Amino acid sequence: MKDRGTLFCAAVAVGVLVSGGLEYAMQDGLRESDRGPLIALVVLGTALAVALVRRVPSASLVLVWLIAISQAATATPFVLTQAAWAFIAFGLARWGARAVLWASVTSIAVGPVIAVGLIGRDLVWMDLPYASRNLFHVTVYELGLGRQIGAGVLVAVLLGMPWLGGLTLRILSRARIDLDLASRERARAEEIARAREAQTRLARDVHDVVGHSLAVILAQAESGRYLPDDDPSALKSALATIATSARASLGDVREVLSATGDTTDDLDKLIDNLRAGGHEVVTGHDGRPRPLPEAQRAVAYRVLQEMLTNAIRHGLRGGALTVRRTWSPDALGIEVRNGIEPAPGDRPAAPGSGLDGMRERLATVGGTLSAGVRAEVFVATARIPLP
Structure with a gap:
């Protein structure tokens, strides 16, 4: 299907043919x-030039x-x-290639x-009957140099105004295209950023799930070395x-990979699972819990x-873990x-x-984390802001 610009040019070309026929029929001087x-x-040439200005501006x-010459x-x-040359000037600026654009503005100026300056007399004063000559009784040639220049400037302005209108629409169209491309590039960049963020989040979730379960499994496996043989x-x-820890870890990994992992705040269940694995955990609450x-x-x-995983991995074997939750408004x-194992001096946080x-x-919700050693005790504190 042809675009609207081509159809509009075709309609204007038909209008040129119709107006040309009416002008010839109504002007006795032209007919005679x-x-x-x-x-x-x-x-016919003007109508054809109008019809071609959208698709073949150079032609x-x-x-x-050719018509003017x-x-x-x-x-x-x-x-x-x-x-209708004014419409052609508009079309050349609106749809022409860069070479056509410069050639058209040069044509409008030259x-x-x-x-007017060289062939104005022939274009205006024709060998027509007297009645028709009354329409052109003063030639451009007879106006004098100053008025000839003024007439040339007037014609250039009459053609230049639609040319500038076409150039304006050309610039606006280009700006819309550039804006659309920039919008698409921005959307693509945001999509890539979201994908990378999802990958990072997935890797972090897998690290947390697998690291926690492997820490429990490792602690149990090491404790088996000290069990009596009988x-x-x-x-x-x-x-x-x-086996229970490994099974739970496998289930958690499947949930993470299927993007349907449990995100409830059942922190007690997490602690109970750790106790079921043979670890001693002391818990405490301050404030009023809420969803x-x-x-x-x-x-x-x-x-x-992750806190419990680090505590198991870096803490004393068989030592008790303390978990305290503090609710504030x-x-x-x-x-x-x-x-931790006794050692002189303070220890940095586990690498x-x-x-x-x-x-x-924590940063995704505006939270913070502090971790360090205090009197041979490793303490990690997380703060999660609530709306």
Whole structure:
């Protein structure tokens, strides 16, 4: 289907043909002259130039110059339908290539000077009957140099105004295209950023789930080395705990990968699972618990999970863990303590991606994390702001 610009140009071309026919029929001087066929060619050429200005602007510009030169060479009068040249000037600026754009503006500047200054007499004063000469009783040639220049400037302005209008629409159209491209690029960049963020979040969730379960499994496996050889029930209990932890870890990983992982704030269940694995956990509450929004629930669950993992991994074997949750009107505080091997001086926080991952996760909801050693006790405290 043709675009609207092409259809509009075709409609204007038909209008040029119709107006040219009416002008020829209504002007006695044109009918009585011996240049009727030439006038018909001028009208047809103008209509063709109008029709081509959308699809082939360069051909339209060439046609206009051929018509003007032919009129000058054959002394064919300028007809009113050639006012459609203003529409052609608009189309050349609106749809022409860069070369056509510069050629058209040069033509608008130079063409009127040539027409008025060099061949103005022939274009206006024709060998027509007296009645027709009354319409053109003063030639451009007879106006004098100053008025000739004024006439040329007037014609250039009359053609330049629609040309500037076409150029304005061309610039606006280009700006819309550039804006659309920029919008698409921005949307693509945002999509890539969201994908990378999702990948990072997925990697962090898998790290938290697998790291927590492996820490429990490792603790149980190491404790099995110290079980009496003549107590198979204790060994079976340790193996059962390892199997339970591994099964739970596998389920958590499946939930994370399927994007349907549990993001409830069931922190007690997380602690109970750790106790079922043979770890001693002391819990405490301050303040009045209340439901958490979705984002805060997920962060609280994963952060406590990572805190417990670090406590098991870096704490005393068999030592008790302390978990305290503090509810205030504007935040939830989670503190995990565990003893470490005695050593002189303070120790820095345990290295690795766990603490960094917790900080990044907390930052998504405006939370903070502090971690360090206090009197041979490693303390990690998370603060989660609440709406």
